[in-house]
Amino acid sequence: METKDTNGNLKTLQSKLRASEDLRFAAESKLGQLEELYQNLFNHLADEVHMWKLIREKEGSIKHGNWLM
Incomplete structure (x- = not known):
């Protein structure tokens, strides 16, 4: 059951929370993809x-080069 005041504040808060969770999920998903790419790069x-x-x-x-490592 959804409760809200006359201005609909709770509903707005729930929408913002849901949008925030969606953004967090998308960011975590992208981070996982990037971690996999870099792990694959270093493994190969x-x-x-x-x-x-x-x-x-x-x-x-180029005149000459100095080896740094």
Whole structure:
């Protein structure tokens, strides 16, 4: 049984709560999808990852690189 005042405040509160729950469910679902994507990415990475800092000439061509890891 739904109870509300003459302005319908309880009904409005229930609608907002339902909308909030729907948004939370959608956000949790999306988070789960993203977690699965990143877990899959890291599970399938090559054994080594190298990071390089590229040193460039003034015109933009690569002069040399420094291995950072």
